[in-house]
Amino acid sequence: FPVPGGSPEEADAQEMDTQVVQDYLEKFYQLPRRGLRSQRQNSPSVIVEKLKEMQRFFGLSETGKPDQQTLAVMRKPRCGVPDSGD
Amino acid sequence: FMLTPGNPKWEQTNLTYRIIKYTTQLSEADVEEAIKKAFQVWSNASPLTFTKTSQGEADIKIAFVQGDHGDNSPFDGPNGILAHAFQPGQGVGGDAHFDEDEIWTMNSSSYNLFLVAAHEFGHSLGLAHSTDPGALMYPNYAFRDPSTYTLPQDDINGIQAIYGPSNNPIQPTGPSTPTACDPRLTFDAITTLRGEILFFKDKYFWRRHPQLRIVELNFISLFWPSLPDGIQAAYENVDEDLVFLFKGGQYWALNGYDIEQGYPRDISDYGFPSSVRAIDAAVYYRRKTYFFINDQIWRYDNQRQSMEPGYPKAIASIFPGIETRVDAVFQQDHVFLFFSGPRYYAFNLDAHRVIRVDRSQRWLNC
Numbered sequence: 001f002p003v004p005g006g007s008p009e010e011a012d013a014q015e016m017d018t019q020v021v022q023d024y025l026e027k028f029y030q031l032p033r034r035g036l037r038s039q040r041q042n043s044p045s046v047i048v049e050k051l052k053e054m055q056r057f058f059g060l061s062e063t064g065k066p067d068q069q070t071l072a073v074m075r076k077p078r079c080g081v082p083d084s085g086d
Numbered sequence: 087f088m089l090t091p092g093n094p095k096w097e098q099t100n101l102t103y104r105i106i107k108y109t110t111q112l113s114e115a116d117v118e119e120a121i122k123k124a125f126q127v128w129s130n131a132s133p134l135t136f137t138k139t140s141q142g143e144a145d146i147k148i149a150f151v152q153g154d155h156g157d158n159s160p161f162d163g164p165n166g167i168l169a170h171a172f173q174p175g176q177g178v179g180g181d182a183h184f185d186e187d188e189i190w191t192m193n194s195s196s197y198n199l200f201l202v203a204a205h206e207f208g209h210s211l212g213l214a215h216s217t218d219p220g221a222l223m224y225p226n227y228a229f230r231d232p233s234t235y236t237l238p239q240d241d242i243n244g245i246q247a248i249y250g251p252s253n254n255p256i257q258p259t260g261p262s263t264p265t266a267c268d269p270r271l272t273f274d275a276i277t278t279l280r281g282e283i284l285f286f287k288d289k290y291f292w293r294r295h296p297q298l299r300i301v302e303l304n305f306i307s308l309f310w311p312s313l314p315d316g317i318q319a320a321y322e323n324v325d326e327d328l329v330f331l332f333k334g335g336q337y338w339a340l341n342g343y344d345i346e347q348g349y350p351r352d353i354s355d356y357g358f359p360s361s362v363r364a365i366d367a368a369v370y371y372r373r374k375t376y377f378f379i380n381d382q383i384w385r386y387d388n389q390r391q392s393m394e395p396g397y398p399k400a401i402a403s404i405f406p407g408i409e410t411r412v413d414a415v416f417q418q419d420h421v422f423l424f425f426s427g428p429r430y431y432a433f434n435l436d437a438h439r440v441i442r443v444d445r446s447q448r449w450l451n452c
Contacts, residue, residue: 027167028225057217069300077197077227079205080159080170083215085091 021066024074025050030085057083087223087244088214094173095212095248096145096180100135104144107151111190112199120192121148123232124203127222128211131242131258132249146180146210148203152187161185168227169202171209182206192232194311200232208241212248216240219303220263220290228308230289236260264290266301267452269445273425275367276414277320279329280342283416285449289315292450301450309343319414321368321375323388332365356386357393367412369422371435376422378412405433407440 025031029050048064055062058073105121108114118138125136136146154160157178159170164187171182182203184190190199201222208223216223221240239260251257264271264287275286285292286306294301306313319332329340336350353365356377367378374394375386382398383405401408405422414425422433425446432442445452 057215059217059219069298069302073226077165077168078225079202079209079215079227080161080167081209081215081225083225 017066017071020071020074021047021051025054027080028082028084029054030082053084087216087218087221087240087247089244089248090173090209090212090214092173093212093248094175094179096134096174099133099249100137101146101180102137102139102144103146103148104139104141105148107149109150109184109186109190109199112192116192117199120199121203123200124207127204127235127237128207128245130254131237131252131260132211132245133251133253134211134245134249146182146207148182148184150184150186150190152185155183157183159183161187163187164189168197169206171206173209174212180210182210194229194231194307196229197227198229198232201230201235202227204235208245211245213241213244216244218263220261220305228305229311230305230307231311238263261288263303264288266292266303266450267447269447270428271447271450272427273414273446275317275320275331276416276423276425277329277331278322278324278416278418279340280322280327283418283449284320284329286317286320286414291317294449299451310340310345312345313338319365319368319377321370321416323370323375325373325388330368332368335363356384358384367415367424369415369417371417371422376415378415380411406438407431408433 025047026033031047031050051066051070052062052064055070060070060073103121103125105117108117122138129135152161161167167185168188169182169184172178172180174180184202188197190197192199205222213223215225218224218238218240221238223241223244237258237260239262242258242260273285273287277284281296283294285294289306290303291306292301292303306315306317313331314333317331317333320329322329327341328346331338331340332353335353337353338349339346353362354360362379365377365379369376373388375388377384377386378401379398381401383401384397385394386392387394401412408424408431410426412424412426416423420435421441422435424431424433428446430444430446431440433439434441
């Protein structure tokens with residue numbers, strides 16, 4: 001959610017980061033695509049779990065939060081094959 | 087390493103490949119050379135053979151395509167996803183697709199086709215991604231010099247877990263990625279760089295962030311493609327905002343992440359006699375540069391630009407308590423941190439004595 005009182009630029013940057021995380025987890029960690037997610041799958045805890053799975057794979061601190069180091073890894077050029085599952 | 091879920095594999099070991107669609111960015115000859123070399127990486131380490139066909143069906147079909155190309159895994163334009171490949175099987179099985187929107191090269195500029203192709207063919211053979219940052223099957227792109235590239239041990243273990251050992255009488259072995267928390271870990275060289283600390287080891291370096299204490303492992307070649315592996319000494323001249331790296335009788339100057347023009351140069355520039363052909367460690371402090379070679383220390387006066395008379399001296403005569411050969415050294419808050427084997431010794435320059443001894447890997451948060 002936008003930080004109350006955050007500047008519009010901050011809200012935009014945060015929105016961008018959320019987008020990066022969403023896309024990455026859908027592509028490489030089997031997060032069901034938006035619109036295809038059930039109520040349960042859409043819960044923040046599912047995204048936190050997938051984020052921790054990604055952080056574990058890359059040896060990052062498993063914060064479950066899109067911290068700078070995690071976002072930096074997500075922005076690196078890579079192979080399109082998922083890191084987990086088929 | 088990890089095998090693809092379900093452990094798919096090719097039943098036959100003599101596989102065929104066909105390049106269905108070339109990229110417009112490289113000559114067909116370059117593409118064929120890169121692809122052939124990429125397959126050799128795997129045939130050298132396993133009983134697999136790869137034969138190129140130019141028509142009809144092939145086990146592994148290769149194509150450079152853009153955007154949505156009909157396999158439910160669309161590409162995303164420049165950068166991001168570079169390529170993908172399918173696990174062993176009929177039809178699309180084994181096929182490798184490369185994003186035509188990328189810049190494909192035969193050199194160190196992104197993205198080197200040989201490296202990406204070798205990775206994708208690992209998937210075509212049944213390997214999934216590895217968590218080893220030094221492995222070929224690590225998901226993120228990292229440049230390594232193709233001319234000296236050898237398949238890392240992690241990937242050799244992976245492909246041999248599927249197809250067994252190579253037919254070569256001598257089984258291939260490859261480099262293993264250093265692990266930060268290995269108690270036997272020693273460093274080749276250490277330097278500060280604008281507040282960060284870089285710990286060099288083989289073809290890698292750990293980068294420690296000053297405030298966040300985050301430590302990340304990178305290939306030297308990812309940041310400086312033209313630098314060799316196995317850097318032996320390094321120091322930062324904070325007054326000139328330059329980092330100097332040494333290997334054998336040569337040295338390089340870095341300004342941030344750019345290598346200065348006119349390097350490498352010879353260490354005789356500092357006034358070393360020709361008998362000195364390598365340096366163990368180096369550190370810069372208050373317009374003097376200290377060089378450590380075996381059990382001796384040399385001191386260079388950066389203002390006079392000459393080696394100081396009366397040197398070399400025994401290290402212990404200048405730094406009492408530093409009795410062993412120095413692998414690496416850097417300076418922080420008027421303290422020289424000397425690294426020797428798996429230990430480091432903090433030498434306080436004001437108190438003129440060792441004030442702390444601890445395990446080297448603590449600097450990597452272990």
